[in-house]
Amino acid sequence: SQTIHQWPATLVQPVGSPLSLECTVEGTSNPNLYWYRQAAGRGLQLLFYSVGIGQISSEVPQNLSASRPQDRQFILSSKKLLLSDSGFYLCAWSIGNEQFFGPGTRLTVL
Amino acid sequence: GESVGLHLPTLSVQEGDNSIINCAYSNSASDYFIWYKQESGKGPQFIIDIRSNMDKRQGQRVTVLLNKTVKHLSLQIAATQPGDSAVYFCAENSGGSNYKLTFGKGTLLTVNP
Numbered sequence: 001s002q003t004i005h006q007w008p009a010t011l012v013q014p015v016g017s018p019l020s021l022e023c024t025v026e027g028t029s030n031p032n033l034y035w036y037r038q039a040a041g042r043g044l045q046l047l048f049y050s051v052g053i054g055q056i057s058s059e060v061p062q063n064l065s066a067s068r069p070q071d072r073q074f075i076l077s078s079k080k081l082l083l084s085d086s087g088f089y090l091c092a093w094s095i096g097n098e099q100f101f102g103p104g105t106r107l108t109v110l
Numbered sequence: 111g112e113s114v115g116l117h118l119p120t121l122s123v124q125e126g127d128n129s130i131i132n133c134a135y136s137n138s139a140s141d142y143f144i145w146y147k148q149e150s151g152k153g154p155q156f157i158i159d160i161r162s163n164m165d166k167r168q169g170q171r172v173t174v175l176l177n178k179t180v181k182h183l184s185l186q187i188a189a190t191q192p193g194d195s196a197v198y199f200c201a202e203n204s205g206g207s208n209y210k211l212t213f214g215k216g217t218l219l220t221v222n223p
Contacts, residue, residue: 032209042215042216043199043213043214043215043216044154044199044213046210046211049210090153090154092153094209096209097142097144097159097203097209097211098144098156098159099144099201099209099211100156101146101153101154101155102153103152103153104151104152104153106151
């Protein structure tokens with residue numbers, strides 16, 4: 001069966017510090033991968049998606065970047081965090097239409 | 111632009127009652143719809159999906175209805191239980207090989223014992 005992992009589960013970072021969130025998928029090959037951000041009490045905003053290794057599409061201009069160094073690894077990064085980067089970050093994978101979500105990372109930027 | 115939205119941001123029901131959560135979409139090209147359940151602090155979980163060539167699909171205690179004429183989607187939960195308390199999102203796929211989903215804002219369902 002397929003599983004998706006995200007870490008860390010929670011993170012508190014100062015403004016201006018770098019960020020690296022990792023997502024890995026097991027039990028599937030060549031999935032589409034996605035990064036979403038969810039502000040408190042809000043819906044999901046798609047940040048990036050990837051259809052293959054090294055292929056990244058950005059949905060919104062922002063302070064973040066994504067990379068896919070391996071087939072089942074998706075990384076969300078920032079060189080300098082902003083207060084507005086706080087939120088709940090969700091990774092997801094799909095083969096067909098249905099997307100499966102990871103447990104999320106709660107990021108607080110102080 | 112095209113969007114998916116919800117009529118009701120919050121819904122409170124008594125345990126044992128039926129719940130109906132509504133969603134409006136505006137992209138007539140959308141051909142696939144999903145309902146997700148998100149409990150506090152967790153990632154969204156798939157509940158049920160429906161393709162545009164159907165108008166109704168049933169699962170265990172849940173039914174999704176699709177009305178393409180008015181671009182409306184609903185999720186019905188039978189005999190709502192306290193464990194059903196969560197935020198429910200509808201999402202649409204407007205096609206394309208990247209399978210991007212557009213999510214609605216979500217409805218918070220609270221089940222009172």
